[in-house]
Amino acid sequence: MGNHLSAKARAILDFIARTQAERGAPPTLREIGRRFGIRSTNGVRYYIDRLELEGLIRRRPGAAxxxxPEAPTAPGLAILGQIAAGDPVLSEEQIEGRLDLERLERGSPDFALRVRGDSMKGAGILDGDMVLVRQDPTPRDGEIVVALIGDESTVKRFYRRGERVVLQPENTDFDPIVVTESSPQLRILGKVVGVYRETV
Amino acid sequence: MGNHLSAKARAILDFIARTQAERGAPPTLREIGRRFGIRSTNGVRYYIDRLELEGLIRRRPGAAxxxxPEAPTAPGLAILGQIAAGDPVLSEEQIEGRLDLERLERGSPDFALRVRGDSMKGAGILDGDMVLVRQDPTPRDGEIVVALIGDESTVKRFYRRGERVVLQPENTDFDPIVVTESSPQLRILGKVVGVYRETV
DNA sequence: TTGCGAACTGAACATTTGTTCAGTATCTTT
DNA sequence: AAAGATACTGAACAAATGTTCAGTTCGCAA
Incomplete structure (x- = not known):
């Protein structure tokens, strides 16, 4: 034993997980209620609260x-903070979090783009690196973006200067690109939410 | 060719599939619209209709x-080579491969380690970056390694010089670390097979 | 017998979300 | 030049769905 969760709560968790697997989306409160003979959505909510407290369910408030259900196994790579001498590297104490490309903290990317050239060297983005891009045509000032200028895609830092948009490289060998905001030559594809490189 | 579905429609399908995989439930019409710059839910509906006609999407009318998506899509992120103007980003023609952290081309990593300090700045590894490490105590000359020197873990370039091992930073502000190969102070944890950084 | 917590009921209510409809701008085709 | 097709916009609407609140029932402990 040791687990203070009722059999009914378990059955509900199982139902949610199975529904999700079978038809691609979890059930609604009312669907759960119908299945378990609970007539009030609040009765179902009572169980969902319980399951969430146990960490068995993740919840997005307000969303249909x-x-x-939380995945039983943690996906992605273990992230270690500072490695302590002594105990083995992958021991629980050392694990700071998990790295999963499709579930970043700050915003999950839509695609990766291979970078050509050294114009962003100063920002640690080298020739051949991949930038992880979140599709979003409305970047904020100072963010790194992927833009299409005419026929060329380019990675630069984005600044708005009145009517104009400045695409600023981070390498003194390169000059900034300045265009009017409404130019048909300019298309902001998205912003860079991550950088990735394979070495060796 | 052969398939009469627009590139944008494909991109939307990909987004739906990925959203479903990542958070357990498919997106709403408005979420799709927001992501693709379509302001009317009916504009999104237009694409969903199209995808359903192609049999790529199953639909439960009225349900949130x-x-x-009927078939699961490939795991990982699409890697784009050079983006061509004209058709939307995630069209088949542009996809060069797929990026999955747990299945790298050159050797899959065992863990990720957060880097402290700027000693490898010259190699594009910045403070706060994560290096992906393959556990392997026998690096080749010139490879970037993670080593434990006494109690400190450090990321440096690895060179063998006769009896000695040189751990070389890539930043002129730092000095190389030289130890004898058999020193109990030195432990090579593995080699860096990738670098990863979240921006914004 | 009273009190208390677990497990609900019932009924609003507020949002979220899908649906429908009437248009429009931009193409390409006729 | 007119007719369609494509790819939407905008607005209104209704249905689906989560949230909240005030009670209620029942078993069990004090």
Whole structure:
């Protein structure tokens, strides 16, 4: 034993997980209620609260079908903070989090783009690196973006200067690109949310 | 060719599939619209209709998040080579490969380590970056390694010089570390097979 | 027998979300 | 030059769905 969760709560968790797997989306509160003979959505909510407290369910408040079972196994790579001498590298104490490309903290990317040239060397983005891009045509000042200038895609830092947009390289060997905001030559594809490189 | 579905429609399908995989439930019409710059839910509906006609999407009418992809798509992120103007970003022609952290081309990493300090700045590894490490105590000359020197873990370039091992920073502000190969102070944890950084 | 917590009921209510409809701008085709 | 097709916009609407609140029932402990 040791687990203070009722059999009914378990059955509900199982139902949610199975529904999600079978048809691609979790059930609604009312669907759960119908299945278990609970007539009030609040009765179902009572169980969802319980499951969430146990960490068995993740919840997105307000969203339809927002009760989502936590995956049993953690995906991605273990992130270590500072490695301590002594105990083995992958021991629990050393694990700071998990790295999963499709679930970043700050915003999950839509695609990766291979970078050509050294114009962003100063920002640690080298020739051949891949930038992870979140599609978003409205970057904020100072963010690194992927832009299409005419026929060329380019990675630069984005600044708005009145009517104009400045695409600023981070390498003194290169000059900034300045265009009017409404230019048909300019298309902002998205912003860079991550950088990735394979070495060796 | 052969398939009469627009590149944008494909990109939307990809987004739906990925959203479903990542958070357990498909996106709403408005979420799709926001992502693709389509302001009217009916504009999104137009694409969903199209995808359903092609049999790529199953639909549960009236249900929230009712558009569910029929077939799972490839895991990982699409890697684009050079983006061509004209058709939208995620069209098949532009996809060069797929990026999956747990299946790299050159050797899959065992863990990720957060880097402290700027000693490898010249190699494009900045403070706060994560290096992806393959556990391997026998690096080749010139490879970047993670080493434990006494109690400190450090990321440096590895060189063998006769009896000695040189751990070389890539920043002129730092000095190389030289130790004898058999020193109990030195432990090579593995080699860096990738670098990863979240921006913004 | 009273009190208390677990497990709900019932009924609003507020949002979220899908649906429908009437248009429009931009193409390409006729 | 007119007719369609494509790819939407905008607005209104209704249905689906999560949230909240005030109670209720029942078993069990004090």
């Amino acid at each position: 079908r927002g009760a989502i | 998040r009712g558009a569910i």
